[in-house]
Amino acid sequence: MKVTKQMLHEDLRAHFRPLSAFAAIGKYKPTIQLMNALSRLSKGKNIESLDCDEYSVPSSDGDWNIRTRVYRPKHATEKLPVMLYIHGGGYITGNPEGFGFVVERFIKTRPCVVVAPDYRKAYTQPFPAGFNDCYDTLMWAKNNAEKLAIDSDKVIVAGHSAGGGLTAAVTLKARDTQDVDIAFQMPIYPMIDDLQPADPDRYIKTPVWDTAMNKMGWGAYLSDLHKQGVDIPAYAAPARNTDYRGLPPTITFVGSLEPFYQETLDYVEALKQESVDVAFKLYDGCFHAFEFLSPNTKVSKDARDFTFDSYADFYDRYVS
Structure with a gap:
């Protein structure tokens, strides 16, 4: 499906052209390399209203130290x-500082x-490196x-996004191992289904993050598994x-005009079938990450x- 301007929620139509242009160039590796270079400029940036620290967390594979921000x-x-x-970024880009405004509002x-x-x-190291880093940080x-x-x-x-996918994966492993008791999870419009890019019924050309970019992200993240010809595990x-x-x-939401729409609906339904308490909202006519990229709209x-x-x-019901 090719999304047109008129298909979008009326609040978002003014952003159709520039965000469609991003989707057109974002599927190329040099664009991601540039985004990663720019994101490195924000490394170490603090949030003035919070106490901010940085730690180096040893990875379980012994090959890496996980730079970890604590707020x-x-x-x-x-x-x-x-x-x-x-943090989000399609498994291929981003850092915690880029989501500082989200962290600040949570706190x-x-x-x-x-x-x-x-x-x-x-592009540094595919699955399971990123997943293990997140789980190792939780255990740390x-x-x-x-x-x-x-x-x-x-x-x-x-x-959010790939961060939502990693949230679902970390929570799944915590359930399986009983290492940690998770009070609740928030995989917001999670990137959880590697089969979406190959499904013609879910093909979508849309602003921000479309099927082509999704294919690139999943291809990079699962590259070692594909080379080995092994089954893709649920933690991936x-x-x-x-x-x-x-x-x-579980808390989540998703827009109807983005690649993660159907997989989020399926995930929510599967949780509800097991009587998991779910807060969910569907936003018709909305593209990926619209609440950040069109921040001033209703x-x-x-x-x-x-x-x-x-x-x-x-928090009040399950933590306090």
């Missing part, structure tokens, strides 16, 4: 719940300590609860999971309010 409310003296926040909405790993991207936070002044029995996992692509029992309460404000109001509700 905490200023002047907080008590132990707080911890949120593992996993201002309800107090917590946010632990945000700068996990390995697929649990094992350093006293040092970080966190309550390791009150854990939230959240992320959580839509391949078939057992949703015991997963924690529909974008609604999506951000849904995110943080739902977070407050689940």
Whole structure:
């Protein structure tokens, strides 16, 4: 399906042309290399309203140190719940600092300590490197609860896009291993189904992130598995999971005009079938990450309010 300007939510139509242009050039590796170069300029940037620290977390494979940002409310003296926040970027780009405004609003909405790993991207090292980095950071936070002044029995996992996919994967492994008890998860419009790019019924040419870019992201992330000719595990692509029992309460939303639309709906339905408490909202006529890329529109404000109001509700019910 080719998305036209008139198909978009009326609030978003003014952004159709520039964001379509991004999708057209974003599928080329040099564009991603440029984005990664630009993102490195923000490394180490602090949030003035928060206490900000940086740690080097050893990876379980012994090949990497995971640069990890830790954010905490200023002047907080008590132990707080911890949120593992996993940034987006299609598994190929981005860093925690690029989502600092999200971290800040989470903490201002309800107090917590946010632990945000700068996990390995697929062009540095494909799956399982990035996934392991996120899970290793979660275990590091649990094992350093006293040092970080966190309550390791009150854990939230959240992320957007590829960060949402990693959120679903980390939460799935935590359920399987019982290493950590996740109070609730927030995989927002998660990138979880590697089969989308090859499905003609779900082909979509749309602003921001379309099927072509999705193919590039998944191809890079799963490249080693494809070379080995092995089955794709659910920790790599959580839509391949078939057992949703015991997963924690979940918050998510998605736009109807983006590649992750159907997989998010399927994920939500599978959770509901197992009586998991789910807060979900569908935004008709909206493209990927619209609430950030068209921030001043009414529909974008609604999506951000849904995110943080739902977070407050689940925090009050499942953490406090």
